Amino acid sequence: MEEEEDITSDLFTAVGEQIKVLRIRAGLTQREFGRLVGYTESQISSIERGVRVPQPDFLEKADKILNAGGLLLVVKKSIEKAQAKARVRHPGWFRGYAMLEAMAVQLYVYTNQLIPGLLQTEDYARAVFTQRRPLLSDEVIEKRVADRLARQQIFEPWPSPTFSFVLDESVLLRPVGGAAVHKEQLRKLLRVGRMRTVELQVMPLTREEQPSMDGPFTLVTPKGRRQVAYLEHQGYPRLITEEEEVRLLDIRYGIIRAQALTPRDTLALIEKMLGDA
Structure with a gap:
């Protein structure tokens, strides 16, 4: 499994390096290229570093925009096969859940500790893994960050699953990674919270x-x-697979959602936090 993970990681890195070379040859910055393909500058940076898996539609657009002559289309099938493997590039204790998450049609998440992994920015995720005790090696940290970002591609297919996230307000107040990382994390919450398939809510401290x-x-x-x-x-x-235990947690989640701020009020709160940051 570790050997397969390394090969998959090497493939993503190699494709990312190819895209970077083609972009530079075309005289485009990451931001300019991102606008042309409908991606943010940070997403382009993640793809070029092999942290984010390039989607088939991205490769098709990039091949035309960068005048790659079919070079990026050749690796599309390999990427699709490797992407399936990437969904299980996690610590052994987490792989079972990661596989279920990748098959999800509905996902409800409540947290009162950290921003959920599916909503974390790259820098926030890196700060979380860097602070883990006992300490992780730099290599393991980068692998964990890449795996966490790969999971976030669950938002991209259409139709995508239905998502509900309820975050305790304390989670939004904790500046994990420092002020700059915290601010970018709040911006990401706004972007994801505005998606049609996502309901993002905050449980107020009051x-x-x-x-x-x-x-x-x-x-x-x-x-x-x-x-x-x-x-x-x-x-x-x-x-937990026992039906009665799951039912009780489902009831609890319904109560949590009812007591939390509405999605609209949640976005307004995050915008206010950004203004104050």
Whole structure:
């Protein structure tokens, strides 16, 4: 498995380097190229460094814009095969859940500790893994960051799953990685929160009632399967498949959503935080 992960990672890196060479040859900055293909500057940077997996439609657009002559189309099939493997490029204890998440048609996430992995920026994710104890090596940190960003491509297909995220307000106030990283993370929450398939809500600190003091949890419904729940505390994961336990967590999540700010009010709160930052 580790050998396959290295080969897959090397493929993404090689393709990213090819795209960078072609972009520079075309006289385009990352920002200019991003505008032409509908990506942000940071997304282009991630692709060129092999951190983000280039999607087939991106490769098709890039091949034309960069006058690659079919060079990027040749690797499209290899990327599609490698992308499936990338979904399980995670620590062994997390792979089972990662596979279910990749099959999700519905995903509900509640957290009161950190920004959920699916919503993290690259720098925020790197700060999280850098602060992990015991310390991780630089190589492991970069692999974990790449794997986390690869998971975020779940937002890109259409139709995509239906997403609901409820974040405790304390999570938005914690400047993980420093002020600049924190500000960019808030901007990303705004971008994702405005997606049609996403409902992003904040549980205000002023709420006197809080039905989930026990910690974060995720409810995921894989295609063609029953809903399951995932918990992780101090690095110890638990995948819950027992129907009654999942039902109780689903009820709890419904109460949390009802007590949280509406998606519109949540976006307004984040915009205010950005203004104050």
